[in-house]
Amino acid sequence: MAGYATALEKNVSEQISKGKACLYCGKEIKQPATGRPKKFCSETCRRIWWRIHPEVSEQKDTALYTMTCAHCGKEFVSYGNQKRKYCGHNCYIKDRFWRGEENGVSEN
Structure with missing residues (x-):
């Protein structure tokens, strides 16, 4: 059985x-007649x-920016966006909509 599995994997x-x-699952791909081949x-x-192979992408070091989150104050790295303000969507939502509620202040 091990010989068959090795041959199949090869x-x-x-x-x-x-x-x-397919690079991920190994299922057969029908390539298009024109254009770039599918992977x-x-x-x-x-x-x-x-998501599993981020090291393969050709990111440039000049496009990495170290930023400080406007909500939580943690440092984060932003790729290609110098104007980013938040480390993630949760901090954006909390800063935008829950600002008064976290401190116990209502805005009514």
Whole structure:
């Protein structure tokens, strides 16, 4: 059984390297006649693969900005956006809509 699994794994990795199988799940991909060849069978596989392999992306160090969150005060790194104010969506929501409620002050 181990020999069959090894052969199957080798076959799938060969198909992936040729661009005939999805990089994430190994499912067969039908390539378009024109345009750039596909690497993934679906949007879900593409998103998961890039989340697992962030080191593969070609990010430039000049586009990394160290910022301080306007709500919680923590430092965070923003890629490509110098004007970002918050470390995440939760801090944005809390700063925008819950500002008075956190301190026990009502704005009525």
